[in-house]
Structure formats: structure tokens, C-alpha cells
Amino acid sequence: MNTAAVKRDAIVLIPACSNFVGRHPSHTVQRKYADAVFYGSNCTPLFFPAMGSELNVNVLLDNVHGVFLSGSPSNVDAGLYGEHVSHPHLPQDPLRDGVTLPLIRAAVARGIPILGVCRGFQEINVAFGGTLHQAVHELDEFGDHREDKNVELDDQYGPAHPLTLVEGGLLRHITGKSETKVNSLHGQGINKLGAGLIAEAYAPDGLIEAFRIAEHPNFGMAVQWHPEWKMKEHPDSLALFDAFGQACRNFALHLSNISA
Numbered sequence: 001m002n003t004a005a006v007k008r009d010a011i012v013l014i015p016a017c018s019n020f021v022g023r024h025p026s027h028t029v030q031r032k033y034a035d036a037v038f039y040g041s042n043c044t045p046l047f048f049p050a051m052g053s054e055l056n057v058n059v060l061l062d063n064v065h066g067v068f069l070s071g072s073p074s075n076v077d078a079g080l081y082g083e084h085v086s087h088p089h090l091p092q093d094p095l096r097d098g099v100t101l102p103l104i105r106a107a108v109a110r111g112i113p114i115l116g117v118c119r120g121f122q123e124i125n126v127a128f129g130g131t132l133h134q135a136v137h138e139l140d141e142f143g144d145h146r147e148d149k150n151v152e153l154d155d156q157y158g159p160a161h162p163l164t165l166v167e168g169g170l171l172r173h174i175t176g177k178s179e180t181k182v183n184s185l186h187g188q189g190i191n192k193l194g195a196g197l198i199a200e201a202y203a204p205d206g207l208i209e210a211f212r213i214a215e216h217p218n219f220g221m222a223v224q225w226h227p228e229w230k231m232k233e234h235p236d237s238l239a240l241f242d243a244f245g246q247a248c249r250n251f252a253l254h255l256s257n258i259s260a
């Protein structure tokens with residue numbers, strides 16, 4: 001591990017979800033996401049509250065070297081990709097949407113490395129003009145990608161289906177694999193891929209499970225599964241978080257060279 005990695009001197013912004021802790025409205029980030037950024041990417045995580053669309057995201061980005069978009073039970077508002085919400089009983093998080101979509105666009109424009117997981121993967125697709133299937137399991141051509149909420153967490157986050165990694169892709173390069181198995185805990189999924197995004201991996205039913213941001217000068221990648229879950233036990237997940245962390249540290253170095 002290099003010195004910069006040990007010092008964890010790259011800062012990775014993690015936008016929070018807006019939800020409840022008990023009866024109190026709260027801003028939350030699950031611990032596994034911060035741990036993955038800290039121990040897997042060797043960067044310093046910085047949570048940011050879901051303040052909604054009034055927030056000027058550029059104020060945040062001057063001192064940030066990476067953006068990590070976590071999963072969440074809530075769905076991206078379908079109105080953001082021109083549809084009506086088909087299942088209004090499912091959780092929404094307009095305050096998170098209001099931060100993350102502008103944040104994604106501004107971070108990519110600045111070349112800030114970005115990694116998205118699950119909801120984060122879906123958010124990046126929508127930020128790039130893509131659309132989502134609002135209930136993958138209701139479509140004949142796809143399987144059910146949701147978890148069984150009645151079983152233990154270890155089983156919910158256990159390997160659920162095979163994954164084919166696209167030849168010549170970044171994920172293949174990072175993991176050194178053409179096939180693997182991943183967990184699956186989502187009801188929504190990519191319908192139209194956003195402009196400038198390139199598919200990196202597929203589930204057996206053809207659903208896009210990973211993409212990269214083609215024009216990102218540093219690192220722009222998102223995955224539909226949960227590599228943060230028990231990351232240390234999965235070499236592919238460690239490799240992904242490590243690649244993200246290296247990009248963040250390189251970006252921090254680049255910024256300090258500019259200002260020197």
C-alpha cells in the first residue's frame with residue numbers, strides 16, 4: 001500500500017439518504033458503505049446530508065476527490081426520467097434525488113472519480129438521460145432480482161446469479177474475470193442506458209448489471225449489485241474498491257499539483 005493510501009488523504013463524498021431513525025427524520029448512510037470506502041478504497045469518507053435541490057453542489061466539490069453513491073431502499077423518482085411512478089407505495093427520496101443528480105453531473109464535468117452501487121447505479125443512469133424499469137420482475141423477459149426479505153441478511157446478500165463481464169471492459173480488467181456471481185437486491189433496473197454510458201456486465205436474463213462512463217477521464221463506474229457487502233471476503237469487490245480509491249488518490253494528487 002502506498003503512503004497516500006495509508007494516510008487516506010483523498011476525500012470521498014457519500015450523499016446520505018433522507019429517511020427515519022425511529023420517528024425522527026434523519027440523514028443516514030449505512031456503515032457498510034463508509035467501511036468499504038475507508039478499508040477498501042483507503043480514502044476518507046465524508047457524509048453529506050440530503051438537502052434537496054436547493055443545494056449548490058459546486059460548493060461541495062472543490063475539496064472532494066471522489067463521489068460514492070450508495071444503495072438505498074428508496075427508488076429514484078420516475079418523473080426524473082419522464083414517467084409516472086408505477087408503484088407509489090414504494091419508498092421515494094426526493095431530497096436525495098435533489099442532491100445526487102446535479103452532483104453526478106457536476107462531479108463528472110470536473111473529472112472527479114465516481115462509483116455507484118444499486119440505487120447509485122440507477123441514479124447515474126438517470127443523470128445521463130437513461131430510464132429505469134420500475135418493476136423488473138413484472139416483465140416477462142426478466143427474472144426476479146429482488147431479495148427475500150424474510151431470510152437472514154447473509155442469505156439476502158449471498159450470491160444470487162451469474163454475471164458475464166464484457167470483453168475489453170474496465171471491470172474485466174479490474175477483476176481479471178469474464179464470469180463471476182453476484183448478489184441481487186433490487187426491484188428496478190436499467191431500461192434505456194444513458195447517453196455516454198457503456199455496458200460492462202450482464203445478468204443471464206440480459207439485464208445490464210454494470211456500466212462505465214465512457215468519457216470520464218479518471219474513473220466512472222457503477223454496479224447494480226452490492227460489492228460493499230462483506231467486501232473483504234470477495235477479491236472482486238476489493239479490487240473494485242481499490243481501483244476507485246487509486247483513482248481518487250491520483251485525482252487528489254493532480255489537484256495539489258495544480259494548486260502548488
Ligand SMILES: N[C@@H](CCC(=O)NCCCC(=O)O)C(=O)O
Pocket residue numbers: 030070071072073074075076117118119120185186187188189226
Ligand atoms: N430501490 C431500488 C434500489 C435498490 C437498492 O439500492 N437496494 C439496496 C437497499 C439496501 C442496501 O443499501 O443494502 C430498487 O429497488 O431497485
